[in-house]
Amino acid sequence: MRSAENCVGLVSALDRRLTTLSNLGRIPPHAACDGEEAALVGAALALEETDWVFWGRQLNVPALVRGVSPTELLTGGLSGGVSLTGVLASRRIVACTQGPASRFPHAAGLAYAARGHGHIAFADLGAGAISDGDVHVGVNFAAVLKAPAVFFIRSYGETRIVERADGWGVMGMMVNGHDVGAVRDTVRAARAHALARSAPVWIEARLRRDSATDLALLTAHDTEVASAFEAAEARMAESRLAAEKAPAQTHGAEA
Amino acid sequence: MNDVTEGPKATRTLNMVQAIGAALMQAMEGDDRVVVLGEDVGKFGGVFRATLGLYERFGESRVIDTPLSEAGIIGTAIGMALYGLRPVAEIQFADFVYPGFDQIVSELAKYRYRSGGHFTCPVLVRMPYGGGIRGGLYHSQSPEAYFAHTAGLVVAIPSNPHDAKGMLLAALKHDDPVILLEPKRIYRASRGEVPDAPYEVPLGKAAVVRPGRDLTIVAYGAMVSVALDAAATLESEHGRSAEVIDVRTLVPLDLETLAASVNRTGRAVVVHEAPRTCGYGAELVASLQETCFWRLEAPLERVTGLDTPFPHTLEHYYLPDTPRVVSAALRALTA
Numbered sequence: 406m407r408s409a410e411n412c413v414g415l416v417s418a419l420d421r422r423l424t425t426l427s428n429l430g431r432i433p434p435h436a437a438c439d440g441e442e443a444a445l446v447g448a449a450l451a452l453e454e455t456d457w458v459f460w461g462r463q464l465n466v467p468a469l470v471r472g473v474s475p476t477e478l479l480t481g482g483l484s485g486g487v488s489l490t491g492v493l494a495s496r497r498i499v500a501c502t503q504g505p506a507s508r509f510p511h512a513a514g515l516a517y518a519a520r521g522h523g524h525i526a527f528a529d530l531g532a533g534a535i536s537d538g539d540v541h542v543g544v545n546f547a548a549v550l551k552a553p554a555v556f557f558i559r560s561y562g563e564t565r566i567v568e569r570a571d572g573w574g575v576m577g578m579m580v581n582g583h584d585v586g587a588v589r590d591t592v593r594a595a596r597a598h599a600l601a602r603s604a605p606v607w608i609e610a611r612l613r614r615d616s617a618t619d620l621a622l623l624t625a626h627d628t629e630v631a632s633a634f635e636a637a638e639a640r641m642a643e644s645r646l647a648a649e650k651a652p653a654q655t656h657g658a659e660a
Numbered sequence: 661m662n663d664v665t666e667g668p669k670a671t672r673t674l675n676m677v678q679a680i681g682a683a684l685m686q687a688m689e690g691d692d693r694v695v696v697l698g699e700d701v702g703k704f705g706g707v708f709r710a711t712l713g714l715y716e717r718f719g720e721s722r723v724i725d726t727p728l729s730e731a732g733i734i735g736t737a738i739g740m741a742l743y744g745l746r747p748v749a750e751i752q753f754a755d756f757v758y759p760g761f762d763q764i765v766s767e768l769a770k771y772r773y774r775s776g777g778h779f780t781c782p783v784l785v786r787m788p789y790g791g792g793i794r795g796g797l798y799h800s801q802s803p804e805a806y807f808a809h810t811a812g813l814v815v816a817i818p819s820n821p822h823d824a825k826g827m828l829l830a831a832l833k834h835d836d837p838v839i840l841l842e843p844k845r846i847y848r849a850s851r852g853e854v855p856d857a858p859y860e861v862p863l864g865k866a867a868v869v870r871p872g873r874d875l876t877i878v879a880y881g882a883m884v885s886v887a888l889d890a891a892a893t894l895e896s897e898h899g900r901s902a903e904v905i906d907v908r909t910l911v912p913l914d915l916e917t918l919a920a921s922v923n924r925t926g927r928a929v930v931v932h933e934a935p936r937t938c939g940y941g942a943e944l945v946a947s948l949q950e951t952c953f954w955r956l957e958a959p960l961e962r963v964t965g966l967d968t969p970f971p972h973t974l975e976h977y978y979l980p981d982t983p984r985v986v987s988a989a990l991r992a993l994t995a
Contacts, residue, residue: 490776510735
């Protein structure tokens with residue numbers, strides 16, 4: 406498994422490549438981590454591979470942590486995401502819902518169904534969507550149904566979001582979102598609590614908008630991503646060629 | 661007292677609520693993955709008593725009294741289904757479904773497509789719908805067209821106890837979401853013979869409930885009995901023979917059965933209690949026009965609810981009744 410710092414650097418390098426491709430119109434809009442790499446990577450690293458992950462748009466993070474290669478992710482980007490659906494689903498990564506918070510009730514229901522099986526449902530959300538009613542619905546259902554779910558909010562500290570946990574009667578935790586090790590340890594503790602008590606946990610990972618990321622870390626994986634991109638381009642070209650050479654499909658009776 | 665017959669084909673006379681309750685009981689006995697969730701479905705047995713006895717039999721882990729939130733009921737049912745359960749989500753009245761509408765339309769209906777077929781959501785959403793119980797504007801609506809308009813959902817509406825049990829059991833074998841709208845006006849008024857043993861009424865199949873020669877009346881839910889009354893009146897008072905078809909499954913629609921009838925009679929009346937504009941009847945007459953145009957002898961008629969909120973006190977004006985269906989039939993027959 407990659408180290409936490411290694412993951413942060415790789416995610417960042419991938420983001421820059423995919424953002425460039427997006428700006429060039431080669432791929433659909435790409436949602437980059439934009440300074441939230443440490444929070445997202447730390448959370449993904451804390452989870453077991455049997456845990457179910459309800460993630461937002463920065464899907465490269467749990468995918469990389471669960472063993473998807475940069476080449477696969479870049480190929481997925483170049484295919485408009487189509488080739489990634491199975492890759493993610495087979496790793497119990499449930500890709501983004503239409504409404505950002507819509508996945509919170511899903512996580513609650515899945516965690517309820519999974520009680521006693523030793524794994525949790527994890528749901529991530531940026532605090533920009535904190536006013537969506539499904540945030541309350543999901544955490545409240547998890548609390549009432551005693552479901553082992555961890556709800557992870559990336560916040561910018563405008564309000565103390567962690568205090569909302571008291572209203573649902575669930576455990577609340579707060580962590581520095583720029584400290585990848587601290588986030589990993591906090592989510593690990595939350596996971597253990599959720600399983601031990603069969604109850605949800607609410608985490609606020611605090612971020613600063615003006616955070617400066619280590620330049621060396623940002624560029625550490627540029628070479629690796631460049632060669633992965635070449636491999637992805639070659640793979641896409643092969644697919645196109647194979648499609649062009651394939652005999653025309655006819656419907657109805659076979660000749 | 662229920663009428664009971666014995667033997668391998670034993671039946672008993674049940675009303676629709678009892679048939680639905682019997683189906684849920686058998687489904688939960690036969691499949692540990694089936695769970696029921698909703699408002700007051702547990703200890704109380706449901707406001708219409710459809711889940712009576714399930715809590716005592718299967719306990720609180722499989723018969724779940726939820727907080728009062730339709731988005732939560734549907735949303736958690738989705739999560740349960742992703743994990744492999746077969747949730748039956750009860751929406752207490754169809755009028756209450758709208759807070760959960762986003763979860764149905766944006767999430768439940770699209771999970772299979774969005775995940776490239778890797779995730780399915782076999783959630784059965786049951787909801788009592790329709791007027792005729794003096795329920796006023798928030799306990800009487802017919803929202804079937806909203807769901808029929810959403811790709812990814814099966815939409816089914818039984819009209820009698822036999823079909824209610826068989827369609828519910830078929831829905832629980834289906835690997836994708838099913839919206840089962842139950843006409844609460846006939847929850848107790850509709851009684852009939854229901855087999856004791858489990859059986860399925862296939863989804864996607866309409867039923868010819870009264871054969872006829874001169875005209876086709878197409879209806880579903882509580883309007884089937886209105887259509888049958890109208891057919892009897894047309895026969896006894898006007899000497900005309902009307903065929904009545906119960907649509908049963910709105911999506912996927914059994915257009916073959918409908919078209920076979922209308923191609924033969926050349927005339928049709930479509931009946932539903934939802935408002936007229938963009939109601940499901942519009943889809944029915946459009947499909948029949950496309951399929952049967954060269955055999956039609958008269959314009960297709962619609963008899964529907966009105967384009968108003970469901971009324972507090974004037975539901976007898978709002979809801980299609982036998983005289984309105986007979987009038988439309990006579991227009992079609994004399995055009």
